[in-house]
Amino acid sequence: MNGTRPDPTSVIVVGSGPTGLLLAGDLATAGVPVTVVERRPHKISNLSRAFGVHARTLEQLDARGLADPLLATGDTITGLRLFRRLSLDLGTLPSRFPFLLITPQYEVERLLERWAREAGVEFAHESEVVGLRQDDDGVDLEVRGADGTVTTRRAAYVVGADGHQSAVRQAIGLPFPGVSVIKSLFLADVRLAQKPEGVLTVNGAGDSFAMIASFGDGWYRVMGWNRRHEVADDAPLDLDEVKDVTRRALGTDYGMHDARWLSRFHSDERQAPRYRVGRVFLAGDAAHIHSPAGGQGMNTGLQDAANLGWKLAAAVQGRAPESLLDTYEAERHPVGKAVLRSSGGLVRLARAQSPVPRTARALVTAFVNLAGPARRRILAQISGIGYRYPAPRGSHRLAGTRVPDAALAGGGRLYEALRGGRFVLITPEPYEGRAAREGRLTVERWASDRRTTVLVRPDGYVAWADDTAGPAAIEAALAAHVG
Incomplete structure (x- = not known):
């Protein structure tokens, strides 16, 4: 090359x-x-x-045979807490991976x-x-x-x-283009004298925020900020500052010691x-x-x-x-x-301090905690499983949507079938066409009595679907999408 x-x-x-x-x-x-x-x-x-590795990313890795090896490197959590009072239950996600992998x-x-x-x-x-x-x-x-x-x-x-x-x-x-959202954060790798209760410990209090995550080998990553001490990325950072912010945010510094790495950075929003x-x-x-x-x-x-x-x-x-x-x-x-x-x-x-944004935060928290659909939308977006792609006008309702893992006839499942990197056609009846014979398409049947024919892209999204497709319609769809 x-x-x-x-x-x-x-x-x-x-x-x-x-x-x-x-x-x-x-x-x-x-x-x-x-x-x-x-x-x-x-x-x-x-x-x-x-x-953190979210559910949709784990599904993509599963389609490459990599999800299970990665799961062995970390721990999973099923609950996220935002603003101290807003709880999100990842265990309700409609995915083979209803959790957040911490690795x-x-x-x-x-x-x-x-x-x-x-x-x-x-x-x-x-x-x-x-x-x-x-x-x-x-x-x-x-x-x-x-x-x-x-x-x-x-x-x-x-x-x-x-x-x-x-x-x-x-x-x-x-x-x-974009802006700096947080002007000064710190990162530190430390050892702890006391082990936190969870794999991921996160909280904010007053002007301080801190997160502690386990490497799994005795080392812990600490991230935090103090809104009253926003300095340049190259400003000196010592362990005493990390401990102070952590105590303010979490109530304890867990006996931090032996920092092997300390660094500052800023967080931008740019696209x-x-x-x-x-x-x-x-x-x-x-x-x-x-x-x-x-x-x-x-x-x-x-x-x-x-x-x-x-x-x-x-x-x-x-x-x-x-x-x-x-x-x-x-x-x-x-x-x-x-x-x-x-x-x-x-x-x-999270950074809200004045009365109006703090009231807005309280209202958002109360609404999401009470409203199931709002909570499910937030979960779907954070986990990545809720995004769908645009589809041509007149397409089937499933076109552009993520396909959850599905049981296939013969005992397999969809994300195993996707491991060949090819389109997967799932049909209610046996089907064999030119694309399948030439190895450009994997054909599977539903393990259930589902009647919809679905053409799944290599990235696990629906390219085309039809509730009553015959051979001619299938051939036309394959010609348009698979070639």
């Missing part, structure tokens, strides 16, 4: 975080040559901020990297993007290696999954106006960043990758028109915007 060997069917993914790794693994699994370009040396860092981001990265390497992904570490040009046939990416030498890599498409300071986004001239410019795409933090409220950042990026991967594979392999790639932005940009709105709203309500 160097400039001397252009490959018109290859993809370069810039960034080896969770989003880039999932995308690269999906492409390689589909048979697309893919290289991950990463500025940093090869190392799985324990300094990442994300700690550090580096466990997600370690699992995804191993899977991506086994699928054939090539990695170029210590390789910094310094330029980008594109034409009608491909993209030239200028990359500076560890020795300072600049080389050119060419591919059919490039995806920037290189974080909030994305070099790819800057190279294609896209702005990153690129577009996720695609020609043959270049943005995903994850390169496209959107949110406040940490709700733990949706990494999860949203992974779901970006799940949406884009199968579409890129179909386009570079000539199985779908170029226009399919436009649906990535059409489907994922509104989701990113919704996450910005919801996570930002949670932070603003």
Whole structure:
């Protein structure tokens, strides 16, 4: 994939975080040559901020055979508490994963990297993007290696999954408008003399907020802020400050000691106006960043990758028109915007001090606690299972919706059938067509007496459905969606 060997069917993914790794693994699994370009040396860092894996992300990982191995790395919680009085019961989620998995981001990265390497992904570490040009046939990416030498890599498409300071986004001239939501947070990795009661401990009191999550190996991650002490990211931070804020928020510091890492950062809300410019795409933090409220950042990026991967594979392999790639932005940009709105709203309500917003917070809490539909909507949004994608006018009511895991005839289930990375057709009666014979489609039957025929996309959303479909209707739908 160097400039001397252009490959018109290859993809370069810039960034080896969770989003880039999932995308690269999906492409390689589909048979697309893919290289991950990463500025940093090869190392799985324990300094990442994300700690929660939501239900929809676990479903996506299940479709790749990765959910169960990841579950073994952490602990699950079924309850979330917001504003001290608002309780959300994740155990009611209509999912195989009715909980939040608490596991550090580096466990997600370690699992995804191993899977991506086994699928054939090539990695170029210590390789910094310094330029980008594109034409009608491909993209030239200028990359500076560890020795300072600049080389050119060419591919059919490039995806920037290189974080909030994305070099790819800057190279294609896209702005990153937004605001700072929290001007000064701290992170610390510590040991505790007393073990907290739960896997995740979160609370706010007065001007202080703190969260403690377990690494599972005796180390704990602490995140917090003090609204009365908002300082620059490079301001000194010591363990005494972390302990003080934690005591104010949680009532105790659990005997914190032996900090191995202390850092400050600020939390922004930003979103690129577009996720695609020609043959270049943005995903994850390169496209959107949110406040940490709700733990949706990494999860949203992974779901970006799940949406884009199968579409890129179909386009570079000539199985779908170029226009399919436009649906990535059409489907994922509104989701990113919704996450910005919801996570930002949670932070603003949590930080409310004056009478009007505090009254609003109390009213929201009371309403959600009493109203089942409102509580279910919030749960569906935070967990990611409630989003649906636009569908053409006149489509079946299921088109664009997430498909829950379903039992299939023969004892299998849907998310196991999705592990081939192909569309899955679920029918009430046996069916065999050309796409199935050619290996481009997996055909399954309902284990129940359900009569609806459903065509499920590789990312687990309904492409097409019909309550009374015959062979002709099925063939037409497959021609339109599978090729």
